Amino acid sequence: MSTALDAAEIRRRTRELLATHPPATTGRTDFLKARFDAGLAWVHYPAGLGGLDAPRSLQPVADAELAAAGAPDNDPRRIGIGLGMAAPTLLQYGTDEQKKRFLRPLWVGEEVWCQLFSEPGAGSDLAALGTRAVRDETGDWVVDGQKVWTSSAHLARWAILIARTDPDVPKHRGISYFVCDMTDPGVEVRPLRQITGEAEFNEVFLTGVRIPDSRRLGPVGDGWKVAQTTLMNERVSIGGARVPREGGMIGTVARTWRERPELRTHDLHQRLVALWVEAEVARLTGERLRQQLVAGQPGPEGSGMKLAFARLNQEISGLEVELLGDEGLLYDDWTMRRPELVDFTGRDAGYRYLRSKGNSIEGGTSEVLLNIVAERVLGLPAEPRTDKDVAWKDLAR
Amino acid sequence: MSAPTEAAPTGPAQDAAGRTPDLLYSEAEDDLRSAVRSLLADRAGAPAVIAATESGTPYDPRLWESLATGIGAAGLLVPDELGGQGASHREAAVVLEELGRSVAPAPYLTSSVVATEILLALGASGGPVGELLGDLAAGRKVAVLALPFTASAADAATAMAGTLERTVAGVAEAAAADVLLVPTAAGLFAVAAAGEGVEVRPQVPLDLTRPLASVTLTGAGGTLLAGPGSAAAAVAKGLRAGAGLLASEQLGIAEWCLTETVRHTRERHQFNRPVGSFQALKHRMAQLWLEVVSARAAARNAADALASGSPDAPLAVAVAQAYCSKAAVHAAEECVQLHGGIGMTWEHPAHLYLKRAKADSLAYGTAGRHRETVAELMELPAP
The missing domain is CATH 2.40.110.10 (Butyryl-CoA Dehydrogenase, subunit A, domain 2)
Incomplete structure (x- = not known):
């Protein structure tokens, strides 16, 4: 049975899954397991491991069908490290046994x-x-x-x-x-x-x-x-979906600006509009990167996007604290909490200002990213390395 | 307590056009780029450009003929039936990227974009407008708008004042023009630059690759192309297209500056290592790269919005100018600094790019004026 794995075939298989496991009457985990077993979890993965050996570009076909039918998803934000980091590594380096053992509960979300x-x-x-x-x-x-x-x-x-x-x-x-x-x-x-x-x-x-x-x-x-x-x-996970204009942190400040004329000053206006322009250009740069990926011509722009967003988030949230005046001196809640999901734009301006400080540190500091751009994109020479041929135990620490 | 984070933007935040701009280059655009690039490499290398700027007539007529007529770049915006190539602002933007990379003196932005767009906006297919369009598209004539190079689309309405008796200083590339488009209270006139009562006196420009002149009209005759109402709208449209595509020229300038700076700092050795291996320099070049990448997205967005006649075009143009002006100046300033002493010499071409970038940042409205436009369009009013 050699049916060509095109969009129509993915759609057919998705509908078959929906028919045999109607989301309305199937438990969430049962549905996700069935989806995994049908090869519609990540279609570019091998058959038997949640995929169909199909091109990655066909995944949105299944996703759209499933979303339209109101099927539950695997709450990818909750299991991001499993999906984005552990799974591809298991796939590439795991033994057959390891892949069989780990990938299904990982994707379904039973194991974080x-x-x-x-x-x-x-x-x-x-x-x-x-x-x-x-x-x-x-x-x-x-x-x-x-x-x-x-x-x-x-x-x-x-x-x-x-x-x-x-x-x-x-x-x-x-x-x-x-x-x-x-x-x-x-x-x-x-x-x-x-x-x-x-x-x-x-x-x-x-x-x-x-x-x-x-x-x-x-x-x-x-x-x-x-x-x-x-x-x-x-x-690689950067640059997925289209972002609407004012989709990021700038949108929050712009809304405050429009709704609260009493807060406006000339200095803040100059800075707000300058940041608005930069945020819009960063959005367009992300959109261009997305279009390059879709067209199969991935560019090195991804390494730069994080740099831009870190700086913008920091400057915009800093401006927001100032714009709010008396309220900017307040903080919503210092209680020690353990959030399940990271939300860079959540809570109030003070939180955003503090949380965004991490944007230029986490996942590669901005300084390291600038080195990566300089060396891998621009081809500039590396700094002299003093640690390359030294045994680990002899390194300065 | 928590603010909504993914709330759908409302009001002015929504893309007016509701379509996704195409920010990539097509194959045809890449081919056009190659043709323009190899022409400029042949005829407008840096030593030739430097020598030409000191000769009194910086333009190379053979270069212009090859670009305008040979490649057909002059007619890109003009429909086939009016004697043009029937292409769009997207293709003209690619030509301007290459002209920015070479800073070759050529009246492309002023004549093939601004003057041409004004004539197209007047909408007459026959008569003097159609005839002049045909001449511009074929590269037979060059026309420039007789306003200071700093005039922006927002100045178009107030520009429709006075009579044909006037002196206008700071007119870009008037020295290359066969026809001057002169806005007056009575409407827009076409005046032959070589005609009676027309004096075009060269000024000493900061940017020697884009000559400026003072134009004095005393009893000159002209052909009325349109009345003041439609002319004001057309001039605004022309200046907006000019500003939007100037962003692509600025992108080209910034790209050249970054490429040359990377090349130089890889080769130049001090302290027994390439100076480009010092983080203090690498980080500055990586930052420039990010600005070039961003400028490309902004410039493509403006070109695409102009090409598709999107209602988003005024915003796209203002955003592109507000960003790309600064990016080009920053790249050129860094280029001079990171070249060290050689960057301060007349012999090295870095100064040509610095002067072009700085002059361009005033052309068709400064970044600050374009930010004012953004504030207005996005309903972010000053206090």
């Missing part, structure tokens, strides 16, 4: 994933990480160390973890990549409170955590290469 990469001593220089994984006589790995900035760690069943397995070779070569069970003894998750008062993230302390060798991804010592797959996919 988190990422144990950053450490207090390894931020921008992630490859300098010092969490140790030592193999014992049974062949299992025993892990000790501390990870930080881990979102969803308190909700997660699994983690992707990189740890140092050989301290005697230069830093990029002595790392291995594991799947860590967050319910194992020795895993301790503590909330990490931020300048906003809440704790989106966690610190994760690993003390004598045992990981069977069957949960290693990729060869021993090749973890840095495996991690590149993870990090690459983090960057």
